[in-house]
Structure formats: C-alpha cells, structure tokens
Amino acid sequence: MYHTWMRFFSPGPLHQRLGLVCLGVGLQHGALPTVGPRTLDHHVAVVISAGGGWYRFPDGRRADVTAPALLWLTPGVPHHYAPDPATGWDEGFVDFTGPVTATYTELGYVEPDRPVVPLADAGPARSVIGRVARAARRGNALLEVETSAAVHELLVTLRRTRADTNADGDLVLEALARDAFRPLSVAEHAARHGMTPAELRAAVRRGAGCSPKDYLLGIRLGRAKELLAGTELPVAAIARRVGYDDPAYFSRLFARRVGTAPVRFREQQGRAVPGGWSTRIPDAEHPPTIVTGHV
Template sequence: MSGFARYLTPSEEHRRLGLACLGVGAQQVRRMNFDGRVLNCYGLMLVTRGGGWLEWGDRPRRRLPVRAPAAFVTFPGLYHAYQPDALGWSERWVLFDGPAAAAHESLGGLDREAPVIALGPGVQTLRRIFDSLNEAVEVGAPHRDVVAAALVQQLLAQLLVGRVNDDLSRVVRYLDEHAVEPLTVGEHARRLGLDEATLRSEVQRATGSTTKEYILRTRLSRAKRLLLSTDRPVREVAQAVGYDDPAYFTRLFTRRVGAAPTEFRRYGMEQR
C-alpha cells in the first residue's frame, strides 16, 4: 500500500461553517488484512481503478461490489469494511463531519441504504475536486480548513447530482416547466405516466423536497424573476405564477422570502 495522507484538526470557529474536513489522502491498495471499523465521522472513498467490495451495517451485514469508477460512503457509528480484489484498486479518500453532512443525508446524497455509487463521466469532476483538495491541505496552504471544507461541500454536491438519473431529470424538467399550472399533484403524476407515490419518491430523490414544496419553490423563484425583470403589478405576477388571489400570494411570498413582493422589488432595483 502506498500513497499520502494529511489530517486536519479544525477549530470551533471552523466547525461553525457546518462542515469540517478531518483528513484527505490517496493510495494504491492491494489485498490487505482489514477486519473493519466504526468511525465517529463520515468518509468518502473514490475508487478510480480496480475493484473489490464494501461491507457495512449491523448484523446481518450487507456487502456490495465496488468497481471503478465508483465512490462509496462510510457513516459515523456504522460498521464498515472493504477489500480490493487481487489486482488492487486506486482510491482517494476524505474524512469529514458536521451538521451539513447530516443535511446531505437528508437530501439523499449520502444514503446509508445505498453507500456505493457507480460513476460515469462525473468521475472526472470528482477527480478534479480531489486534486484541488490535495493542494488545499498542503503544508503552508493558507486557510486550509476553510478551503478544504468548501471543497468537501463541492464533492458532496457532485455526489448528490450523480445519483440523479435521466428519469429523475425528466420529472424535474417537467415540474420546472409546468409548476405554475393549476394542477394537483395527482394530475401532474398522471401527465408523467406515474402514480402519485412514485412521483413523490422521484421528486424527493431528485430535489430533496416534497412535490408540493418543489412546486412552491419553483413558483416563488419565477415570481422573483418577474418582480425584478418586469414592471408588472403584483396582481399580474401572482396570476402568472399560479395564484389567482394576490393577497394570498403576498402573504405566502412574505412568509417564505422574508419581504413583501413590493419590498423585494424595491430592494432588488436598489442593488442594480
């Protein structure tokens, strides 16, 4: 086994960023004696060459094959073991923790039930981020804890995107185009040829939101654009994004955005 490793010990101020990088490295691994372990942080391994397996969880433990290009995630408090096959593998790894990592679990990018992610062309993006991460933690690198944390966020975002397949992208594109139409979730599902439960599941996996929440956020985002790019009255903006009652739209917009539509428009114009 050969490679390099750097370890960081972030301060409390760095941990307030929400994500802390604890270590990063790369290695060429052949068969090894590894009985498994339980860590108190998350780990992300990127396998760029070769293959083997990952075993994880409480008994009965589960095992999945790992074949490059692939990534796998280990979770705090959860047993894991892994083993390259006879030819070995090349891996890059990072250890991290913080409340932002738990948020990525909630959004589906880090999945305890599916810790192995097969990668296609997206592996090149992950490799480039790891290259930057390696540079960020070199001796003498300024603000290494801050830069490393930001790069781990990029890794997790790319991992999240990598779990979205063409079918999920189709659902998101459809909702982006049709969110303002006066349709129920069931009617949207039928248009897509899905049942309502499947639509809810696919929207959750692709966006981290319920279907209703994603439609709401899409409508509000479109309303923001109309408020700042046109001089249409609030009543017309409300109708354009699917709300016939301008008073209800104003209350909803104010509660979710933190400013009334007229105030949002004024602040936006002042910042131009």
C-alpha cells in the same frame, strides 16, 4: 504493492462553526490493505476510479465494488472493505464532519443505507478531491475554509454523478420544472406523468430531497423574484404568470417563504432594465463584460 498519500486536519472551534469541515484527504492506488471491520465517528467519501474489490455489510452480506463507484462510510456504522488483491484499485477519500451533514443526509446527498453507490463518472469527484489535496499544503492559512468549501462541492458532485441520475437531474424533475407555472395540483402533475401522487412524491424526494409542492414553490418564487426585480408588472400579473390565480394568496405565500412582501422585495431588489433581463445563461468562461477603450 501499493502507494498512499494522506493528510489529516484538526479544525478549531471557530472553523467548526462553518457547519461542515474537512478532517482529511487521501489518494491511494494498488492492492491496498483491507480496511476494517471498524467504526468511525465521522463521514468519509471513498471514490473508486479504477479497479474493483468488495464491501461487507454489518449483517455479513458482501457486495462487489466495480469502478467507478462511491463508498459511504458513516458515523457509528461498521464497515469492512478491500480492493481485489490481484488488481487493486485507485482510491481518493475525504473525511468530513459537522451538523450540516444531517441536512445533506435528509436531502439524499449522503446515503447511510446505501454504502456502495455506482457512479457514471469518477472524474469530477476526483478533480474536487485533487483540489482538497492541493489545499492541504503545509502552511496554507486558508486550509480550513478552502477545504470546507470543497467538501460542499464534493457532495454536490457525487450527487450529480450518481449512475442513477443524468447530468441535469432526474427526468421527472425536469418535466415538473417545465410545467411549474401551470396551475396544476400535485395529483394533476402526477397524472401527467402516469404516476400516482405517492409515486411522484417518492421520485421528487429521491431526486431533490423535498416534496413536489416545495420543489414547485421554489421554482415559482424564483421566477416571481426575477419579475419583481426586473419588470414593472403588477404583483397580480406576476402571480398569474407563476401559476397563482389569487394574488392575495400569492402575496401571503411569498411573504411567508421569502420573509418580506412582494412589494417590499421589489423596493429592495428592483433593477428595471429596458428590454428586460436576459433569460440566456452566460458562458462562465466568457461572461458579459464592460468594454473600455479609446474612441
């Protein structure tokens, strides 16, 4: 016995321009029928939250699937899988497509060469899939945009809950972030972690989808923007604070990446506050608010 619920959508040309659209959602459990062998023209994320089964690769190899786990079904790649007929499994799936999937794949969020991915916890992904299911109600005028946004969230959630990462990201990335403002080369960063530059590049590419240089640059420029917008520090002083001894080089780098010079960015975004900006992340449930009332 098994139970299944699913909805499928056909976004129009305008919604396709969102770059990532949802084509369907489903929630199923029990001893579901075998899927495939078949080949699709779009992506599907299948989240297994309980139970187990198997997945067969195109070359005939078979892998056990034990919850919590993710199955990636990617366009043009044959797939064949099923839950154990004795125990079944609990499954939620989302079909999606669009040119943005190529970027997510390049960043490592979608892994065509790794169709079976162990998860540390299926709960967060199932929560997002549940929101897609609720958005699928008949007559929802926001259906396409609401589900498109949810697919973005699902891809991030699945990346965050992979069993080979921790909740805040890879330890190497955390260490790089702590040292981001020190004037160190990539080779020096690698040596500090007992790695070769090639090993560091591979670790950062796997964790962040970019090179160590780009990862560090993003952190440095983000901090530089905060200092430009929230303080009156000279550009040269800001350059040194974020790891650049040469202010002219920093200004060129900033302009090339941001699209405007540091001075111009300050003119556009400056919000000088006595005492400076807080570095404490607000509580999302209780953000800072204006208190009004009669005295």
